[in-house]
Amino acid sequence: MDLTGSVALITGGTRGIGLAIAHTLHAHGARLLLTGRSEPSGRAALGQLDGGPDIAFHRSDATVRAEAEDAVDETVRRYGRLDVLVNNVGGASGFATVADTTDDLWRATLALNLDSALLTTRRALAHLLPQRSGRIVNIASVEGRDPDPGLSAYAAAKHALIGFTRVLAKEVGPHGVTANCVCPGPVETDWFTEQGPRAAAVLGTDYPGLVRHFTGRTATGRLTRPDEVAAAVLLLASGPGAGITGACLPVDGGMTG
Template structure:
């Protein structure tokens, strides 16, 4: 799974799972552009990755089409070509049942988890299709396979992302491009620590109860680690994964078996 000579874009790559993905791709030879909206988080990520000129920070809000397209262009401007797109941006800041969700929360959640992948991938295809090679890896969630109640917008967006990926795989397969999803289980990133209490309230529990709930759904008896998600992305981004497309790879400790 050597990525020497390859370039990658990792959206939302300055924290959590995205940072672990960027680190793994770099350690296997790729040059990487990571995106994020916050300069402080971005600078901290660059320091942690410690990869010199092989990593570049692009400050961008992937929910904005112009920013998403600029991130793709940054890879080419910095490294000459684009090989791998990892659409990792996602999450939610509000949680509600179908009966209670507001239009604003619904649209913001879909924009963050679905529009971002569309904007980035659509522009990337203008480069990948002519060169007749490339990898697209979308980060969905176990909630896109077996959702919890109270997370309706997030679950709907992650289900839709899987559907988008499967359609894309059929459309671009003839051009030597693969498209796959990775569906992580619960990972206790800083984002989960920040937003988890809100999700917990919708589920009628507190944050420790939420974590116990997620652990209880697994076969392994523990949460998923960021490096385990990154390892799946590495496979799908590499030559070793060239026969895999349209797949939804669960990295959730057996939650959705």
Template sequence: MTGGSRGIGRRVVERFLDAGASVVFSGRDEATGEQARKELDAGDRALFVGGDVTRRQDAERMVDAAVERFGRLDVLVNNAGGMPGFALVGETDDALWHDTLAVNLHAVFYATRRALAHLVPQRSGRIITMSSIEGKQADPGLGAYATAKHAVIGLTKAVAREVGPLGVTANCICPGIVMTDMIQDRGPLAAQVLGTTYDQVVAAFVAKAATGRATTADEVAAMAVLLASEAGAGITGAALSVDGGATCS
């Protein structure tokens, strides 16, 4: 799993371990990752691999580490992502555009391509990628992010078509707003671009949900567990919303 040290990714790791899986997870910060591994208290069933998955070598190393440690790969979860910055499209500079696509799209491609080299020969496996409600819509200030999240859905559909007959499924999860540390850290910057407040930005996203509340990390993780299980074998090429009805699709 990419990006498993904190937030949604950390909860997915926990739910997979609870289900009896062995998990390799990555993250940019070595200290945070090792602390997470210790807190998981899963012994040899959890391995942290430090690295920046926007670099092809690091993404591939994370995938290969699972095979080296446990003898095979069954599930890849592309969770790493983020919002390097916020800007209206007409004010988006090259650096923001490229950085956003690197972490949200290129990293997914690198890890997915490497995973397929293991999954296709064994004719089984799952690829699960975190998109977003922004993969189904687009809010002001999030043009680059929405573009990347739409793109990973397209990539996932292509993979599903190509490897479905070979026993491999590929799906996206599209969470609504989840109150992770990333949202808390980056939300004020988005509010500044939009000329509003952090609380108003959060309230606007929550107001879209039919449930009238934010999505929880555990709700997103539960979908990942379903897709990874035998019960999820018939689901592929899908972009599944876990957003409390914010997109109603």
């Protein structure tokens, strides 16, 4: 799964799952542009990756059309091409039952998880379709396959992202471009530990109870690791993954089978 010569854009690539994906793709030869909304986080990520001119950070909010499009254009300006797009931006911007879900929570969650993928993908296709090659990998979630209470907006967004990916795969497949989802189970990143207590409260438990809830649904008895998600992305981004498109690859320790 050699990516030497390839260029990848990873949205939300400065921490957590995105940073793990960056580590893995770069270790297999890809040049990278990482995006995020925080300049300090971007600088910290570059320091951890230590990739010299082969890894760059571009501050971008993927929910804003002009900034999402500029991130794609900056990738091509810097490296001369784009081969792999990883739409990793996402997350739950709040937790509530359906009865308590506000309009703002609903819209913000869909913008973060779904609109961002559309905005970046649409611009990327302007480069991928003419070259008749490319890989698009969207980071969905186990919640897009088997959702939990209190996550209606997030689950709806991830279900929609899976549907978006399947349609995209059928549209771009004849042009040499693949489109797939990776659906991680709960991953104990810094974001998870920060937001977990809020999600736990909606479920009527505490953070350790939330972890037990998730691990109890797995076959492995543990949470998913970021590097395991990154390994799936590597496969889908590589030459050996060319025959996989329109798929939703679960990396969830057996939560959804």
